[in-house]
Amino acid sequence: MNTPEKYTVIGAGHGGKAMAAHLALMGMKVTLYNRTYDHINVIQKRGGIELESAEGGPHGFGKLVLATADIGEAVKKAQVIMVVVPSSAHCDIAQIIAPHLKKGQIIILHPGRTCGALEFKKVLADQECTTDVTIAEAETFIYASRSDGPAQARIFRIKEAVPLAALPAVRNEQVLDAIRTVYPQFIDGVNVLNTGLNNMGAIFHPALTLLNAGWIEATHGDYQFYIDGVTPSVARVLEALDRERVTVASSLGIRARTAMEWLKMAYDTVGEDLHEAIHNQPGYYGIKAPSTLGHRYIFEDVPMSLVPIASLGERFGVSVRGMDSIIRLACIVHRTDYWKRGRTVDKLGIGDLSTDELMLYVNEGVRN
């Protein structure tokens, strides 16, 4: 297959705009889709997005082929479909995209959080979409970006090594090959359980928010989220959740990175324990807490990150009582049932698979 040139970016938040502009500046033919046309109206009128970057980074006017709120229009000519929406919207995107997919298209979730590709594939199947497309997910979002205007985006940083996995993993290489010219940063993420179980936001975000619930709400987040909020006791809870996550991975034969290993890998930060390591990471200084508990750290990270890990743990006999405590408190605070709304193994259609069957499915796409 020739290297694809036709990209469609789904979602015109800051991340989607940054990616669309960057891809265009790299010479790709880019279409941008957003559900609400109002948000992309200016982009369509101007014909593109103005991209700025920290020094040396990509910048300039990224000329787009089209900005549209018509999903059929958006995907019909795409070779690669980049889904850059909150993971809680993956299900909706899968539903509306299903009737329009064409054989051979590659769909990449940026990022999948946990079990994003599995959910996407399940929803396509529920829609009776039998088109042979390849679904993949990135472990984290490649950009640190912001948007200061309707047709503007700013990239602060492009991550250097982002694991990516296809479902099934036998297609990893195909996906990496397809996007290598534009994104050499993506590396082989083994399979979608590896990318999903290495989701650090699952560990850090909900617990750190809930164990500082009063502080966030009383001050509207006027303190440093990590530096002030991660005290020794809070860090102990994060470490306990992290051990549960790594143990869930182990039960599937997966060697997930610990939070400490991830801090070392991502930021070259070390310490005696998580409390010390987080305080040794200069990037955490100055980051304010969310101004409210009505924040994606709970309403996205609990159902799309923590619930699927805990659900895998319960399925395979791993104690996830720490995670369950955090999920339960989130349910109470938000007066909702995140177990019901979240990505459980049953909802993902994998609740009846043994570990071997699950690995066979994610690695080779084979289901008995």
Add this chain to the structure above:
Amino acid sequence: MNTPEKYTVIGAGHGGKAMAAHLALMGMKVTLYNRTYDHINVIQKRGGIELESAEGGPHGFGKLVLATADIGEAVKKAQVIMVVVPSSAHCDIAQIIAPHLKKGQIIILHPGRTCGALEFKKVLADQECTTDVTIAEAETFIYASRSDGPAQARIFRIKEAVPLAALPAVRNEQVLDAIRTVYPQFIDGVNVLNTGLNNMGAIFHPALTLLNAGWIEATHGDYQFYIDGVTPSVARVLEALDRERVTVASSLGIRARTAMEWLKMAYDTVGEDLHEAIHNQPGYYGIKAPSTLGHRYIFEDVPMSLVPIASLGERFGVSVRGMDSIIRLACIVHRTDYWKRGRTVDKLGIGDLSTDELMLYVNEGVRN
């Protein structure tokens, strides 16, 4: 029986000293026991405790019969034994007191927290103590008190109506009669499950501490524990725990007070919800948070208040997932197993009783 005059107060913290001095000033013959003699050395030398009070309250030098660290000496002549120690020490006190008890003595826990009298009785039985004593518990501590010196105590407030229950409840009247002259404030608390399940500290203390864990530790408690710490989301968790507590009581046929009803009763404070009611209670303004998570709000209130309520709930099929979440987080933060250390129905020796059998036991002392 004549009105008892011989009291022994167990525990020389601020509460025990206030009670001993007050009883002495009311003409009782009072012995004060403390495990560590160093803490009562000055009291024994001076022969008593200097009591101060808010205006109009009891004050003066409370002359004691004896201050001793010898438990046998302390209890041998006592008619009423007032146990004024943290509830986590009830078990120890029961163990050391067991060989010295005499028929007819009354033992009152101030307060029992939850299931204090049940634990005390179980420990006496485990010590093969068959002496016919009466064990009772107060729902809350009758004084708000402090101590500013080794032989000093200060009473801020004496509560006006404190429920008290004996185990079994058929002895409530006997206990109330025995102490009525000195403490007309005690009222019939129905039975020890009523007093224990009306323990508001179980609801307020651990959750309010843990949902502000980072804030407490980062600022050493430099904020108002209730006024700043009880935000709308935190109040929602308190309300959920409170519903669980009231439902556990219901499963036993007990109509426990809700936190809202308690605020109305104790402080004549009302509001639309718990958040509003707590902010309408002037007494909460100015109360600082604990300076550390190594505080009795967790290490006492989790095992001695929350665990027994949750354990009763699990025994009788009531969902206590909110409580369990708080207990679990406390276990992680303090690196201990509060389920194991706490007053579970099994540890209390009541795990095999049906609700009818349990009520028969607490009301009439009958076990089949």
